[in-house]
Structure formats: C-alpha cells, structure tokens
Amino acid sequence: MSTLLEVSGISVTFDGFRAINNLSFQIGPAELRAVIGPNGAGKTTFMDIVTGKTRPDSGRITWGDRNVSLLGQSEAAIARQGIGRKFQKPTVFEDQSVQENLLMALAKDRNPLAVLFYRPGARDLERVAALADRIGLGDALLRKSGELSHGQKQWLEIGMLLAQDPQLLLVDEPAAGMTLAEREKTTDILKDAARTRAVVVVEHDMEFVRRLDCKVTVLHEGAVLAEGTLDHVTSNQTVIDVYLGR
Amino acid sequence: MQRSFVARNPSVLVFLALLALFTLTATVLSEGFGVGLISTSFIKTLGKTLCLCLVAIAMDLIWGYCGILSLGHFAFFGLGGYMIGMWLMYERTRTIVESALYEATIPPTEAEVRDAIGNQIFGVVGSSDFPVVWMFADSLAMQLALVVLVPGVLALIFGWLAFRSRVTGVYLSILTQAMTLALSLYLFQNDSGLRGNNGLSGLQNLPGLDAVPQSVVSVWFLWASAAALGLGYMLSAWMMSGKFGSVIRGIRDNEARVRFLGYPVETYKLVMFTVTACIAGIAGALYYPQAGIINPAEIAPIASIYLAVWVAIGGRGRLYGAVIGAALVSLLSTWFTGGQAPDLPLGFYTVQWVDWWLILLGLSFVLVTLFAPKGVGGLADLIADRRSPDRHGADLGPDPGSLREKEAVE
Numbered sequence: 001m002s003t004l005l006e007v008s009g010i011s012v013t014f015d016g017f018r019a020i021n022n023l024s025f026q027i028g029p030a031e032l033r034a035v036i037g038p039n040g041a042g043k044t045t046f047m048d049i050v051t052g053k054t055r056p057d058s059g060r061i062t063w064g065d066r067n068v069s070l071l072g073q074s075e076a077a078i079a080r081q082g083i084g085r086k087f088q089k090p091t092v093f094e095d096q097s098v099q100e101n102l103l104m105a106l107a108k109d110r111n112p113l114a115v116l117f118y119r120p121g122a123r124d125l126e127r128v129a130a131l132a133d134r135i136g137l138g139d140a141l142l143r144k145s146g147e148l149s150h151g152q153k154q155w156l157e158i159g160m161l162l163a164q165d166p167q168l169l170l171v172d173e174p175a176a177g178m179t180l181a182e183r184e185k186t187t188d189i190l191k192d193a194a195r196t197r198a199v200v201v202v203e204h205d206m207e208f209v210r211r212l213d214c215k216v217t218v219l220h221e222g223a224v225l226a227e228g229t230l231d232h233v234t235s236n237q238t239v240i241d242v243y244l245g246r
Numbered sequence: 247m248q249r250s251f252v253a254r255n256p257s258v259l260v261f262l263a264l265l266a267l268f269t270l271t272a273t274v275l276s277e278g279f280g281v282g283l284i285s286t287s288f289i290k291t292l293g294k295t296l297c298l299c300l301v302a303i304a305m306d307l308i309w310g311y312c313g314i315l316s317l318g319h320f321a322f323f324g325l326g327g328y329m330i331g332m333w334l335m336y337e338r339t340r341t342i343v344e345s346a347l348y349e350a351t352i353p354p355t356e357a358e359v360r361d362a363i364g365n366q367i368f369g370v371v372g373s374s375d376f377p378v379v380w381m382f383a384d385s386l387a388m389q390l391a392l393v394v395l396v397p398g399v400l401a402l403i404f405g406w407l408a409f410r411s412r413v414t415g416v417y418l419s420i421l422t423q424a425m426t427l428a429l430s431l432y433l434f435q436n437d438s439g440l441r442g443n444n445g446l447s448g449l450q451n452l453p454g455l456d457a458v459p460q461s462v463v464s465v466w467f468l469w470a471s472a473a474a475l476g477l478g479y480m481l482s483a484w485m486m487s488g489k490f491g492s493v494i495r496g497i498r499d500n501e502a503r504v505r506f507l508g509y510p511v512e513t514y515k516l517v518m519f520t521v522t523a524c525i526a527g528i529a530g531a532l533y534y535p536q537a538g539i540i541n542p543a544e545i546a547p548i549a550s551i552y553l554a555v556w557v558a559i560g561g562r563g564r565l566y567g568a569v570i571g572a573a574l575v576s577l578l579s580t581w582f583t584g585g586q587a588p589d590l591p592l593g594f595y596t597v598q599w600v601d602w603w604l605i606l607l608g609l610s611f612v613l614v615t616l617f618a619p620k621g622v623g624g625l626a627d628l629i630a631d632r633r634s635p636d637r638h639g640a641d642l643g644p645d646p647g648s649l650r651e652k653e654a655v656e
Contacts, residue, residue, distance in 0.1 A: 053502075074505075074510070075505040076505050076509055076510045076511065077510075079505070079506050079507060079508035080508040085506045087503070091500050093495065093496045093500065093503070095499060096492055096495065104489060104496060104507060110508050110509050111513070112490070112510075112513055112517045115489050115490045115493060116485065116488070118488060118489045118490070120489075
C-alpha cells in the first residue's frame with residue numbers, strides 16, 4: 001500500500017520536556033485512523049508538527065506521491081498542499097455567515113490579489129450549498145456562525161475542512177460536547193470523507209472510536225505504544241496499564 | 247443568494263448621499279461660492295475634518311477589520327502632507343524669488359535662482375543647500391507620486407520586518423509607536439532636510455494662483471476632500487465586502503485558523519498595512535494645504551493615539567463608525583479647545599473646557615471601551631435590528647439533551 005504521509009523518527013522537546021519521542025507514523029491515501037492516548041501523550045503536538053505549527057528537533061516528514069518534505073514549510077503552504085486541520089475547540093469565524101465561512105475555505109487561489117477580485121460564481125455557491133446540506137446546515141447558510149450551537153459549529157468546521165478539499169484531514173476531538181445523535185452523524189461524515197481521502201481522528205471517547213471501526217494508534221509519552229484494530233490494542237497489557245486501566 | 251454590491255453595503259449609498267448633501271450645503275453657505283454664512287476658516291475646518299475622516303477609515307481598516315492596532319498611521323498622514331508641502335513651498339518661493347530677481351539688470355541664471363530659493367527656504371535652519379530629499383520638489387507630478395509612495399514604501403518595509411517575525415498584539419502597537427516617535431524626532435532635527443521644528447509653512451497659498459482668494463481655494467479643497475473621502479469609502483467598502491474582507495476579518499478573529507486554511511496571513515497583513523498607509527498619505531496631502539503649516543509635532547505619537555480614540559468612539563469594524571468618530575470628536579475638540587465652549591461654573595470651581603476637554607475625551611474613551619464597544623456607530627444596529635450572536639448559557643447542541651455550556655467544562 002502506498003503511503004500519503006510518512007512521519008519517521010520525530011522528536012520535540014519543550015523546555016526539557018520530551019513531548020514527542022522518536023515517533024513514527026504512516027497513513028495511506030484513503031484511510032481512516034484513530035489516534036488515542038492519555039492526556040499529555042503528544043496527540044495535539046503531533047498534529048502541530050505535521051501542520052507546521054511546531055518544528056521538530058529531529059526526524060523526517062514526507063508527503064504525497066512525490067515525497068515532498070514538509071519540514072521548514074509554513075502552515076499556510078502545508079495547508080495549500082492538502083492537509084486540513086480541525087481544532088479541538090470549534091473555531092469558526094463567528095462574526096461571519098455559514099456561507100462566508102465555507103466560501104473562505106473553498107479550494108481556490110489563496111493569493112491576495114486573486115482573492116480581492118474573486119466573486120463567487122454559481123458553481124461555487126452550489127458547491128457551498130451542497131456541503132452545507134451534507135453537514136446539516138443547508139437552512140442556515142445566511143446565519144452568522146456565532147449563532148450556531150456547539151455541535152453545529154463542529155460540523156461547520158468539518159464542512160470547512162471538506163471545502164478545502166484536502167488529501168489528509170487531521171481532526172482533533174470532533175465529538176467533544178456532542179449528544180449521542182450528533183456523534184452518530186459526525187461518525188457518518190468522517191467515515192464518508194475517509195472513502196476518498198485520509199482522515200486522522202484524535203479522540204478520547206472509546207465508544208466513538210469503536211463506532212469509527214478503523215485502525216487505531218495508541219500514543220503514550222510521545223511515542224507509539226500500539227497499533228492495530230481497537231480490540232487488538234485494548235487487549236494489549238501495556239495499553240491497559242497506562243491508559244485504560246486508570 | 248449573492249446580492250449586488252450596493253445591496254450588501256447599504257451604508258455606501260446613504261453615506262455618499264449625506265456627503266454630497268453636506269458638501270452642497272457647505273458650498274452654498276460659503277463665502278467663496280454662496281451667501282457667506284460660513285466663514286472661510288470654518289470651511290477649512292470642515293475640509294480638514296473630511297480628511298481626518300478619510301485617515302480614520304484607513305485606521306478602521308487596519309484596526310477594526312484587520313485587528314492591527316497601528317499607532318503609526320498619523321505618521322503616514324504627516325508624510326503625505328510633507329510631500330505635497332515640499333512642492334507647494336518650493337514653487338511659491340520660486341515665484342517670489344523670480345519676481346524679485348526680475349528687477350536685476352543682468353538676468354539671473356538657473357543656478358542663481360535655485361540658490362536664492364534655497365536661501366529663502368532653509369535660511370531659518372542656517373543652511374542654503376537643497377538636501378537630497380528635495381530632489382523632485384520642482385515637479386508636482388513627482389511629489390504627488392511621493393505622497394503615495396513614501397508612506398507606502400515605509401509601511402511596506404516596516405510591515406515586512408514586523409509581520410515576518412510574527413509580532414502581534416500590543417507588541418506590534420509598541421513597535422509602530424516607536425516608528426512614529428523615531429520619525430518625528432528625526433524630523434525635529436534641523437539637518438533632517440525638512441526645516442526641523444519650523445516645518446513647512448505657507449502651504450495654503452497655491453503657486454501661480456495668487457489672484458484667487460482663499461475663500462474660493464478653501465471650497466476647492468473642500469470638494470477635493472469630499473471626493474477623496476467618497477472614493478476612499480467606496481474602495482474600502484468594496485475591498486471589505488467580498489472574500490478578501492472575509493479573510494481580513496478572519497485574521498482579526500483567529501489568525502491561526504486562517505493560516506491553516508492555507509492563506510498567507512503575513513502577506514495579507516502587509517497588503518492592508520501598505521494600502522491603508524497610502525490612503526493616510528493621500529488624506530494628509532489634502533489636509534495640510536488647508537491647515538497651511540506642517541511641523542514634526544503633527545507626527546508625534548499622540549496624534550496616532552487620537553486617531554485610535556476617534557475610531558474606538560465612532561465604532562470599530564464599520565466604516566461609517568470611523569467617519570462618525572473622526573468628525574464628531576475632532577469638531578467637538580475644535581469647539582472645546584477653541585475657547586468657544588462656555589465655562590461651567592460649579593460654585594467652588596469653574597470648569598474651563600480648554601483645560602478639561604482632554605479629561606472629558608479620555609473619560610468618554612474609557613466609558614465607550616467598557617460599556618459600548620460598538621461605539622457611536624453601533625447605534626445604527628438599533629435601527630437595523632442587527633445583533634451579534636450571543637449564545638452564552640444556551641445548550642451546546644441542536645438536540646434538547648445536549649450539555650449546557652457550564653456543564654461542558656472538561
């Protein structure tokens with residue numbers, strides 16, 4: 001199987017604290033992966049490194065068919081190459097409408113001059129409307145996103161990710177603060193997205209991970225502790241000791 | 247779904263109509279073109295106010311929309327004034343010198359004329375040579391270009407250095423203030439080439455138009471200022487109405503998120519910083535011929551702080567807010583500090599507004615910031631019934647069983 005993203009042997013230290021310790025990780029072009037682990041295991045730092053927010057002290061990150069190195073590239077440049085990220089806390093532009101949020105995320109030329117003269121055509125608006133339908137916000141296009149509920153904001157952010165049309169989605173705790181019905185819908189959206197692209201989901205909630213029904217990577221103290229199906233990793237004695245047993 | 251520019255920006259039509267009405271009324275009441283109810287000096291005050299409104303729009307774009315509290319935009323305004331002032335002073339001195347030398351029996355050479363002009367202009371700082379910065383002072387076209395280029399290039403270099411290092415928030419404000427202070431201190435020096443603390447003067451006299459009375463010239467400048475303000479308002483509304491505006495407001499609200507969407511945030515900030523500096527320069531170039539004099543004190547950091555106060559009082563993040571704030575506060579300031587406001591006898595103490603105006607202004611700034619962050623312009627929301635989202639305390643999900651906000655704390 002070909003790999004889309006290959007992270008090998010990265011380490012990063014914050015003020016003497018080793019947040020990531022010789023971590024290696026691979027994901028294929030159309031794969032759903034859950035990353036679990038106790039607090040402080042380095043899940044968010046791992047995403048920060050892949051998206052260019054944090055520079056690792058050592059290691060390599062190669063991306064795509066042409067094996068481009070992502071190290072040293074800016075966040076914006078990495079995002080333009082097809083890596084989308086959803087934050088733990090829903091971060092949508094509250095002062096702007098759902099439509100504006102989605103239009104901004106839509107995969108288009110990002111340079112200022114092109115954006116200044118950009119006016120949405122019928123096709124773009126249709127695409128935005130279709131995306132909004134998919135995330136259950138079809139009726140809320142013109143509402144300010146700040147008026148949306150917490151769950152709807154989470155979906156809007158996932159919708160913005162999809163609008164970016166990335167090859168890899170990094171999703172940090174998508175189900176936090178959601179009800180059961182909302183979680184089910186979120187699972188559907190993510191599983192659907194993973195049919196055409198790679199999706200990495202960081203999650204605490206084991207029930208949610210079980211529903212995703214995918215390969216699981218367990219992180220602990222900045223390194224991979226176990227990898228495999230959920231049943232496989234949950235029967236691993238070390239995983240039980242450091243994570244599940246507590 | 248997608249409406250026309252005017253439909254999305256109803257304030258543009260209203261604003262242009264009000265501006266046209268204002269200009270027409272002022273013209274009809276002026277001494278130069280109408281019945282003479284408004285004195286020439288007050289026409290100048292009105293014209294200057296329009297220029298201040300324009301620089302306030304620039305400030306609103308950079309602060310209210312892009313979230314960068316720049317304390318340097320009045321420096322760009324002053325630089326624009328200096329650039330046009332150099333041509334005005336040079337040309338006017340030249341006409342005076344030439345008419346004086348006309349009496350001489352031997353016709354003066356080019357070099358002699360130039361030396362005489364230099365003597366006239368720089369005698370006050372004990373020099374007579376033209377500094378390099380006056381290289382293009384004899385060309386109106388060049389100086390007009392410099393009105394935009396000098397503030398633009400300064401903003402470009404400064405912004406590139408600052409934004410590239412990801413300096414944000416209050417640190418960036420301090421940096422811009424340091425730039426402003428350094429510039430004004432430099433200009434205060436006699437050998438800065440711009441006549442030190444004397445500044446440039448006599449700018450109200452247009453070269454070659456000595457026959458035209460100031461009452462007429464003042465109305466011309468009122469028109470030019472109104473036209474610049476109208477164009478600046480339309481340009482700003484257009485820039486902020488589309489996706490570009492979305493990105494800029496996104497940078498204000500959550501810079502990191504915009505970055506992860508793939509937008510080069512630093513480039514966008516740099517574009518905004520430079521464009522608004524150019525707008526400020528144009529506003530300054532229209533302001534100082536009406537003021538008649540420009541000196542380094544105009545550039546001092548306090549002026550840029552005033553600019554921020556106007557925009558805050560008027561209402562950040564809305565263009566008409568900036569205009570309202572600048573017009574209201576600067577006209578009130580003229581009234582209070584001009585000695586026209588009646589003293590307020592309290593029995594034990596008499597409040598003299600010349601002394602107390604600054605305290606009143608400071609107090610209203612604090613009150614607006616604390617209790618009415620939308621400013622005076624926010625009153626328009628009462629009419630339009632537009633409310634900003636406030637969902638605090640509501641359920642987190644669309645389903646009735648969702649957690650409430652305070653229950654969701656991890």
